[in-house]
Amino acid sequence: AQKITQTQPGMFVQEKEAVTLDCTYDTSDPSYGLFWYKQPSSGEMIFLIYQGSYDQQNATEGRYSLNFQKARKSANLVISASQLGDSAMYFCAMREYHSGNTPLVFGKGTRLSVIA
Amino acid sequence: ETGVTQSPTHLIKTRGQQVTLRCSSQSGHNTVSWYQQALGQGPQFIFQYYREEENGRGNFPPRFSGLQFPNYSSELNVNALELDDSALYLCASSREGLLSYEQYFGPGTRLTVT
Numbered sequence: 001a002q003k004i005t006q007t008q009p010g011m012f013v014q015e016k017e018a019v020t021l022d023c024t025y026d027t028s029d030p031s032y033g034l035f036w037y038k039q040p041s042s043g044e045m046i047f048l049i050y051q052g053s054y055d056q057q058n059a060t061e062g063r064y065s066l067n068f069q070k071a072r073k074s075a076n077l078v079i080s081a082s083q084l085g086d087s088a089m090y091f092c093a094m095r096e097y098h099s100g101n102t103p104l105v106f107g108k109g110t111r112l113s114v115i116a
Numbered sequence: 117e118t119g120v121t122q123s124p125t126h127l128i129k130t131r132g133q134q135v136t137l138r139c140s141s142q143s144g145h146n147t148v149s150w151y152q153q154a155l156g157q158g159p160q161f162i163f164q165y166y167r168e169e170e171n172g173r174g175n176f177p178p179r180f181s182g183l184q185f186p187n188y189s190s191e192l193n194v195n196a197l198e199l200d201d202s203a204l205y206l207c208a209s210s211r212e213g214l215l216s217y218e219q220y221f222g223p224g225t226r227l228t229v230t
Contacts, residue, residue: 004158037221043204045159045221091158103149103172104208104219106158 003027004092004107012113013082020067021077021110023092031097034075035104036066039089048090051075082114120209120222128228134195137225139207141188147212148190149219150182153204165190166212194227202229 003026013019025034036048051059051066059066067076079086089111093104121140129135141148147166151159161174165184179195188209194201204226208219 043206043224043226045206045208047218047220050218093158103161103164103174104151104159105161108156108158 004094004105006092006107006110008110009108010111010113012115013079015084015114015116016081018078018080019082019112021079021090021092021112023075023077023107025073025075025092025094027073027094027096029096029098033095033097034066034068035093035095036064036075036077037091037093037106038086039091039109041088045091049077079112084114084116087112087114120207120220122205122207122222122225124225125223126226126228128230129197131197131199131229133197134193135197135227137192137194137205137207137227139190139192139209139222141190141209142220145209145211145220146188147210148184148188149208149210150190150192151206151208152176152201153206153224154200155203159206162192197229199229202227 005024032053034051038046049059049061049064049066051068058068063080065078089109091106091109093106095104096102120142123138149164150162153159162176163170164172168184181193184190204224206224207222210219
């Protein structure tokens, strides 16, 4: 069964600093994808970054990068040069591909607060 | 591209009532998934519709049902509402049939059951 663990309920970071949000996962499927979403107080889930299990390089999207350590089953999100607008809930999610696309399984999230 | 839209934005219902939530998929997407997000939790998968058929379901009772229409829009129906049904309901659309990975979420419908 899939499982996503986010151990940091809340994080604080100074504006312009980098921050790492932790995510570990558990799956027996060799083919899977890992996702990070941002959820502002408005509620919409905003896709940030994706990492496939067979991708050789860590994914990057602008200020977001994913530190993928397959052997440790971790997929930490790194946000560089934090901005006040980065304050939100962040969710790590996974889907398995062994039988087509399965639904996303989410962690409980981490609330990030950026301090001026 | 037109994004995913949901209606209504907010809704207040009484226990025992029935509710219908609506979702319009992103242009070109043929699959709709519904998630329930309770306060302080991550979203939980309810079910998914592909080509107007339910093709995946999470651990939710039958009183949660859905429809997908030929234009790929979708409805989520919940009968006999319970207090624990109070949550944010998120709709996500994607283009399945190949190993596409992105699901685009709508802004959600916040349901309060009193």
